[in-house]
Amino acid sequence: MDLKMYDKCKWIDFEVLKDFMIKSLTNVGVPEDQAEIVADVLITSDKRGIDSHGIGRLKPIYIDRIDNGILNPETKVTIIKENKGVAVLDGNNGLGHVVSYKAMNLAIEKAKEYGISMVTVRNSTHYGIAGYYPLMAIKEGMIGITGTNARPSIAPTFGVENMLGTNPFTFGIPTDEEFPFVLDCATSISQRGKIEVYAREGRETPNNWVIDRDGNPMTNSLDILSALTSGKAALNPLGGSGEDGGGYKGYGFATIVEIFSAALQDGKFLKDLSGKDENGDPIPYPLGHFFIVIDPDFFMGRNLFKKIAGTILRSLRESKKSPHEERIYTAGEKEWLAWNLRKDKGCPIPESLELIIKELSQRFSIENPLKDN
The missing domain is CATH 3.30.1370.60 (Malate/L-lactate/L-sulpholactate dehydrogenase, NADPH binding domain)
Structure with a gap:
């Protein structure tokens, strides 16, 4: 597994990060037992190396939608x-x-x-x-x-x-x-979440993933996310x-x-x-x-x-390899390997997610789990 992509990341213990998510969710009205379920699903994604569906989705997919009144907290x-x-x-x-x-x-x-x-x-x-x-x-x-x-x-x-x-x-x-x-x-x-990861990292989306309304490929990840939302592009x-x-x-x-x-x-x-x-x-x-x-x-x-x-x-x-x-x-094997890498190091947090975690910790007056990193 290529570790270079994590060179600029900070790392947070999974249980500390899960506790942070639970506290954030309860602060927007999610009952604690239900917040525990949501946080466990998200942290499982991070544990298995699926960064597109973990802590990175806490605010934009769940908290923001609760704030906007289109997702019931209970x-x-x-x-x-x-x-x-x-x-x-x-x-x-x-x-x-x-x-x-x-x-x-x-x-x-x-x-x-x-x-x-x-x-x-x-x-x-x-x-x-x-x-x-x-x-x-x-x-x-x-x-x-x-x-x-x-x-x-x-x-x-x-x-x-x-x-x-x-x-x-x-x-x-x-x-x-x-x-x-x-x-x-x-x-x-590929799914939208992977493109969101590319956008956070400033990377382009591969050439054949997305097309515009004229059938032409799109590669600018930020433009793609906007175009997908407006219906001007498709996967x-x-x-x-x-x-x-x-x-x-x-x-x-x-x-x-x-x-x-x-x-x-x-x-x-x-x-x-x-x-x-x-x-x-x-x-x-x-x-x-x-x-x-x-x-x-x-x-x-x-x-x-x-x-x-x-x-x-x-x-x-064990069959003949290229x-x-x-x-x-x-x-499932790569996810298991990711867990073996991360179980002692914790969850990698890129700079873009650092800002979101800081924002939530300030909003809800809860301890920032990155403060000592």
Whole structure:
């Protein structure tokens, strides 16, 4: 792992940073037990090296939206329908992490009884790192799957208008190794959060990630973020624009996630998730999520499943490498390596985030965790 990118970063102990996030959230009205869930989701992202979805999103995605009145600080979860292995929940425009935590726990309990379960959620909001929820199932020895729609970002194949969200389709699988298999990625080439990281670092976005309304590529990260918000740019789906690179595959998977995130719970979709009313004023993003849990014990047993899954992954990593590469990875391995790097050092904080942390500490009169760094 390249450590040069962290040369100018300060480092904060994870528990100290998590406590700072909890205090910040409670200061804007989030109940402490719910703030604990949100902070745990965010800190898990930072622990796993996914800097796009950790502390960097505390203020702009959550606190700012609470301040603007488009995100309810207290999450009230309503059960719309429940029947054996399935359930439909309503998040009532509260914090997506909280309703999703409840939904995945409910799916886990149902899978223990029925072998497989699915819980869907409507009227939710951004739920953080998608991989957090399959990790909950993995802790119970089970397979976890989740997906969510999001504000329009991806253009359909042969199109230039942002219609679909980045719509991650995420799988978590327990194995007999030190780390599980966790495939957590957007159905676009890359997600908005990575571009936000590039913008904070003053870096350009790769050439084939984003197109403007004329189908031309965009690379200025700050311009892209503004254009995505105004609808003047769109992310390319996995595989890129057109069909030659298989862009229709990413487009298809994004569409599946959109349907599952809306049609199974009578939720909003596509342009209804833009966060703007007819006058252009901000309104809530009523997102939908789904959570699927499979218990291997109902098939051939958890231990056998984990052994075979681990053998498959080891075989892939031990296969013949390109002469230009040092190793082959399997999904979840790099996140495990990031944790092994960060567990003693803490979370890296670039200068742009230092300013946000200072701002929040002054606003809420709480101790700045960076003061001694």
